[in-house]
Amino acid sequence: MMKRHALFVAAFAIVLAGARPAQSHSLDEYLQATRIAMSRDRVVLEIGLTAGVSVAAQVFALIDSDGDGQVSALEIESYGTRVLRDLVLELDARPYPLVLTRAECPSWPDIRDGDGEIRLEAVAEVALGAGHHRLRYANGHEPASSAYLVNALVPATRAIAITAQRRDVRQRSLDLDVDVAAPYAGLRWTIISFVGFAGLIVYRRRDRSQRLIQRAELRTRSRPISHVDLRNLS
Amino acid sequence: MLQLKLVAVLLLVGLVPSGLSTVQRGAAPALSGVEGPAAAVRAVDAANAFLATLDDRQRAKVTLPLNATTRTVWSNLPTGTRMQVGATERNGLKLGDMSRAQQDAALALVASTLSRGGYQKVTRIVDADQVLETRTVPTRPGTSQVRFGRAEYYVAMLGTPSADGRWMMQFGGHHLAINVTIGAGQTILTPTHTGAQPATYTLNGQTIRPLGGENDKAFKLMNALDAAQQKQALLGYDVRNIVLGPGEDGKVIQPEGIRASAFRPDQREMLLDLVSEWVDILNDEASAAKMAEIKAKLADTYFAWSGSTANGKGAYFRVQGPTVLIEYAPQGAGTDHIHTIYRDPTNDYGSKLAGR
Numbered sequence: 085m086m087k088r089h090a091l092f093v094a095a096f097a098i099v100l101a102g103a104r105p106a107q108s109h110s111l112d113e114y115l116q117a118t119r120i121a122m123s124r125d126r127v128v129l130e131i132g133l134t135a136g137v138s139v140a141a142q143v144f145a146l147i148d149s150d151g152d153g154q155v156s157a158l159e160i161e162s163y164g165t166r167v168l169r170d171l172v173l174e175l176d177a178r179p180y181p182l183v184l185t186r187a188e189c190p191s192w193p194d195i196r197d198g199d200g201e202i203r204l205e206a207v208a209e210v211a212l213g214a215g216h217h218r219l220r221y222a223n224g225h226e227p228a229s230s231a232y233l234v235n236a237l238v239p240a241t242r243a244i245a246i247t248a249q250r251r252d253v254r255q256r257s258l259d260l261d262v263d264v265a266a267p268y269a270g271l272r273w274t275i276i277s278f279v280g281f282a283g284l285i286v287y288r289r290r291d292r293s294q295r296l297i298q299r300a301e302l303r304t305r306s307r308p309i310s311h312v313d314l315r316n317l318s
Numbered sequence: 319m320l321q322l323k324l325v326a327v328l329l330l331v332g333l334v335p336s337g338l339s340t341v342q343r344g345a346a347p348a349l350s351g352v353e354g355p356a357a358a359v360r361a362v363d364a365a366n367a368f369l370a371t372l373d374d375r376q377r378a379k380v381t382l383p384l385n386a387t388t389r390t391v392w393s394n395l396p397t398g399t400r401m402q403v404g405a406t407e408r409n410g411l412k413l414g415d416m417s418r419a420q421q422d423a424a425l426a427l428v429a430s431t432l433s434r435g436g437y438q439k440v441t442r443i444v445d446a447d448q449v450l451e452t453r454t455v456p457t458r459p460g461t462s463q464v465r466f467g468r469a470e471y472y473v474a475m476l477g478t479p480s481a482d483g484r485w486m487m488q489f490g491g492h493h494l495a496i497n498v499t500i501g502a503g504q505t506i507l508t509p510t511h512t513g514a515q516p517a518t519y520t521l522n523g524q525t526i527r528p529l530g531g532e533n534d535k536a537f538k539l540m541n542a543l544d545a546a547q548q549k550q551a552l553l554g555y556d557v558r559n560i561v562l563g564p565g566e567d568g569k570v571i572q573p574e575g576i577r578a579s580a581f582r583p584d585q586r587e588m589l590l591d592l593v594s595e596w597v598d599i600l601n602d603e604a605s606a607a608k609m610a611e612i613k614a615k616l617a618d619t620y621f622a623w624s625g626s627t628a629n630g631k632g633a634y635f636r637v638q639g640p641t642v643l644i645e646y647a648p649q650g651a652g653t654d655h656i657h658t659i660y661r662d663p664t665n666d667y668g669s670k671l672a673g674r
């Protein structure tokens with residue numbers, strides 16, 4: 085019974101998809117857009133998945149595993165995990181596991197109309213030490229019907245700098261060259277600068293004091309001896 | 319004295335240790351030039367005139383508080399779909415729920431914040447959507463909630479309109495999100511989304527291309543680059559949509575392409591002319607100040623391209639500088655469906671006016 089219901093929903097979906105001659109967005113693509121955010125201890129992937137009208141039913145069938153036309157929290161979580169299995173994240177040629185931290189799915193009507201965006205967020209715990217690194221991301225989810233976007237966000241900290249980016253023509257993969265400064269490098273420079281500044285002030289004060297003493301001594305020495313002698317005599 | 323100067327330089331070096339460019343840091347440069355209160359006063363007058371035409375229920379719908387949640391409710395998507403930020407309906411009141419007099423007052427408010435050319439661009443985008451509505455109605459499934467067309471464009475005011483305080487005017491629908499923030503004598507247009515489908519249509523015997531200037535100026539610039547410059551500008555991969563569209567506030571992507579510092583003076587002028595297609599949507603005083611700001615940082619601005627260099631074919635391009643991000647992306651294989659975004663990574667929603 086459940087299977088028949090699922091078939092009905094899928095068939096209904098395909099009929100609706102086919103019946104719509106003009107849509108607001110790309111029709112035959114499953115657009116997978118990934119943004120990569122890096123910090124010293126984690127890499128966060130934000131993934132937005134939008135199915136074009138012609139492939140909406142096919143995508144929805146992947147998510148709605150019980151075929152009831154609704155997406156439960158368990159179903160979208162399960163689909164999110166499935167997507168993550170198709171992703172590769174490597175740091176310096178070492179694969180890092182991704183943990184799903186967020187999974188949101190629009191309703192079937194939104195997906196059917198080609199406008200609903202499935203949103204996933206995944207995190208990999210890394211240790212981005214000082215020096216040069218290479219981060220590789222590759223997306224192998226539903227390659228036959230998908231178009232891809234992948235972009236690195238400018239790191240929130242100045243200590244991490246992306247120095248080069250390389251993608252394949254479909255943007256299924258992105259390789260990033262990353263330079264990481266030593267922790268507190270900026271703070272260290274600031275402290276060194278302040279110490280230098282303070283040292284200079286102390287030096288200049290001492291220098292000034294010495295010059296005042298020298299000037300006073302000079303004045304004493306140049307004072308007329310007769311005057312001193314006279315005062316002493318009186 | 320020389321020693322003190324040296325130490326001051328050292329201090330600056332200490333505070334800015336790495337060799338990152340201004341774009342990469344997302345630096346917060348000085349505010350756009352203050353363009354004077356005239357534009358703000360005009361907008362306040364128009365806002366109050368519009369409010370005066372509404373009944374209490376409509377006024378309650380149009381006026382909302384200005385905060386970090388309400389200001390993000392805008393989208394490229396049509397009515398009847400869930401927006402990227404999760405909302406199911408735009409802020410404000412739609413034109414279809416207004417009388418003719420109210421519509422006129424609402425559009426007068428929109429016009430008061432924009433330039434003549436900017437307002438014309440907006441109306442052409444709306445007209446394109448009306449064409450789309452007419453084309454799709456006959457075959458639209460009865461179950462579909464999606465609606466296109468002029469009636470589905472919403473006007474909202476976030477905050478209390480005043481020449482001194484900070485408030486926003488939003489006007490948007492499918493392929494349009496005009497977000498104007500007004501405060502401290504300034505008018506800010508970012509983030510703003512424009513788009514068009516169809517990108518070319520005929521109205522009263524005239525061929526209209528709402529985003530024709532954007533398209534043509536970009537191709538003109540790309541074809542003015544020499545082979546080596548084009549090679550630097552080309553991304554070498556397909557880009558099927560804008561990256562920092564609705565729902566992607568506060569993000570800065572790693573810049574790519576060719577830096578305008580490598581451009582000849584005439585190429586820089588072309589780049590500025592291209593950028594003005596977005597900046598000049600805003601009223602003349604404010605756009606002049608914004609253009610001056612972008613020009614001052616032009617050397618740090620990148621131009622990137624993906625696709626054919628033959629005008630008439632689809633191509634994605636991006637302009638990214640310290641205070642500007644523009645993306646233009648045809649959808650699918652053709653050129654009849656365009657998405658664009660215009661942002662200022664340092665001042666979206668006028669965040670520099672009074673903190674975030």
